[in-house]
Amino acid sequence: MRETTAKLEEHRSRSELGGGIDRIKTQHQRGKLTARERLAILLDPDTFEEWDRFVEHRSHDFGLDKQKFLGDGVITGHGKINGHLVFVFSQDFTVMGGSLSEMHAKKICKIMDKAMDVGAPVIGLNDSGGARIQEGVLSLGGYAEVFKRNVIASGVIPQISLIMGPCAGGAVYSPAMTDFTFMVQDTGYMFVTGPDVVKTVTGEVVTSENLGGTSVHAIQSGVVHGRFSNDYDALMEIRRLMDFIPQNNREHQPLKTSPAITPIPSLNKLVPENSQHPYDMKELILNVADDGEFFEIHKDWAGNIITGFCQINGQRVGIVANQPMVLAGCLDINASRKAARFVRFCDCFNIPLVTFVDVPGFLPGVDQEKNGIISHGSKLLFAFAEATVPKITVITRKAYGGAYDVMSSKHIGADVNYAWPSAEIAVMGAKGAVEIIFRKDIDDPEKINAHTNSYQEKFANPYIAAKLGYIDEVILPQDTRTKIARSLEMLQNKHIMTPWKKHDNISL
Numbered sequence: 001m002r003e004t005t006a007k008l009e010e011h012r013s014r015s016e017l018g019g020g021i022d023r024i025k026t027q028h029q030r031g032k033l034t035a036r037e038r039l040a041i042l043l044d045p046d047t048f049e050e051w052d053r054f055v056e057h058r059s060h061d062f063g064l065d066k067q068k069f070l071g072d073g074v075i076t077g078h079g080k081i082n083g084h085l086v087f088v089f090s091q092d093f094t095v096m097g098g099s100l101s102e103m104h105a106k107k108i109c110k111i112m113d114k115a116m117d118v119g120a121p122v123i124g125l126n127d128s129g130g131a132r133i134q135e136g137v138l139s140l141g142g143y144a145e146v147f148k149r150n151v152i153a154s155g156v157i158p159q160i161s162l163i164m165g166p167c168a169g170g171a172v173y174s175p176a177m178t179d180f181t182f183m184v185q186d187t188g189y190m191f192v193t194g195p196d197v198v199k200t201v202t203g204e205v206v207t208s209e210n211l212g213g214t215s216v217h218a219i220q221s222g223v224v225h226g227r228f229s230n231d232y233d234a235l236m237e238i239r240r241l242m243d244f245i246p247q248n249n250r251e252h253q254p255l256k257t258s259p260a261i262t263p264i265p266s267l268n269k270l271v272p273e274n275s276q277h278p279y280d281m282k283e284l285i286l287n288v289a290d291d292g293e294f295f296e297i298h299k300d301w302a303g304n305i306i307t308g309f310c311q312i313n314g315q316r317v318g319i320v321a322n323q324p325m326v327l328a329g330c331l332d333i334n335a336s337r338k339a340a341r342f343v344r345f346c347d348c349f350n351i352p353l354v355t356f357v358d359v360p361g362f363l364p365g366v367d368q369e370k371n372g373i374i375s376h377g378s379k380l381l382f383a384f385a386e387a388t389v390p391k392i393t394v395i396t397r398k399a400y401g402g403a404y405d406v407m408s409s410k411h412i413g414a415d416v417n418y419a420w421p422s423a424e425i426a427v428m429g430a431k432g433a434v435e436i437i438f439r440k441d442i443d444d445p446e447k448i449n450a451h452t453n454s455y456q457e458k459f460a461n462p463y464i465a466a467k468l469g470y471i472d473e474v475i476l477p478q479d480t481r482t483k484i485a486r487s488l489e490m491l492q493n494k495h496i497m498t499p500w501k502k503h504d505n506i507s508l
């Protein structure tokens, strides 16, 4: 018995070492933690149950038969985050650059399958040189097996990716199909073709960072939903995120006790007197959220719309809010794409939507039209309209034109629509409207002024919409949190039947 136990111990400690001490040192020198160290931070202490730690690849070509490492470059298993079960894989760059072999892929697929069986999220920590080149099509097949599972699991269990090293070639498509992809600054990068191929094909000379680092994907492309300055912060933030999302698409959050009435008088002063002046919509969000806790998604991309999670009276919600501080809160291509995907995530996972509206319209411009604002804008309209989760909307100021309809209006199925007394619900702002309907007076500033004032008086308020029942109640800003909490309670058993279809055909 002693001998067999010793053999097990020897196997275990060999598997702990990954690619060996020297490569672990290099990993640390690059400012990266090892695959195991990362899991130790991500998961609650003593909850990690590792699977397949003795798996090896079965290739012989190109000298691979002499390069065998227990675990084959990925650590897989399950553990807990704040007491909730999650399945994890963590790629080990010290083993052949974390490259994905047939067996490496099988390990990932095994935990994905089990996560589906039991209804628990999958978190992938990516640090890999991509398909193991020596294995050829076997590794491509392995990726495809993972991709297929990403798609089947989509909308059933949450899937989260964290890019902590290279993620290149077709390998990028697995994280891209998960619900949220985050990246570590300076060490993480993603691209379909690397700097060398780019140079050969297009002649452009570019660094990995400028091609696929956080400065590209968190700010310009929107491929990643957030960036963090190091491994530790990234893993701690993923832990925080998991508090805001459910285990699977069947989970319903138990109801908390009825909300107490807690006015927040500071909100009465949030909207400036002059409706052309901006204000920070995040102040409203932080005031209505329990303990001021808000997990923002896509913080550094398309800042004209804010998306993220919080809890209100203990009920998790997804927030979508126009941000008057950026582009006056206009909807543009990126804002529409960002919010549409977020709304669909919330709808998949039974997370009620709270929408704060201050939107002067869609962003005008040749660039927007040429790049397809029509299709992209319609994604957000589609997403809000198809969402069957509880939907509560609060118009704080402007709700102009098509953007009024799009931003979770009553007409496309919002359950409860509130407006603050400062709301202006109209086809467009007074200046634009007057310049169109009184074009003949355009050279007479006095007349234009008079028309503008009368338009402003007639339409720049919430009462016409309220008289028509498009707004359920005009509320004082200070009561917003209480009103939302009560509506969430009222809507807890909302159930909507939709016509049978295989799936919809959202304007992708």
Ligand code: HXC
Pocket: 095, 096, 097, 098, 099, 100, 128, 129, 130, 131, 132, 133, 134, 140, 143, 144, 166, 168, 169, 170, 171
């Ligand atoms: C096998 C790999 C590997 C790979 C890295 N290694 N990537 N082995 N297959 N894909 C090995 C290296 O040979 C090296 O082994 C060790 O990992 C560490 O790599 P280094 O190059 O020393 O590290 P670094 O300088 O940090 O560079 C990292 C890297 C580079 C940028 C990722 O290794 C690289 O460019 N790798 C190839 C990337 C690639 O083209 N992958 C295929 C993409 S196509 P030794 O023993 O020498 O230390 C793809 C298709 C997927 O993934 C298709 C799905 C549809």
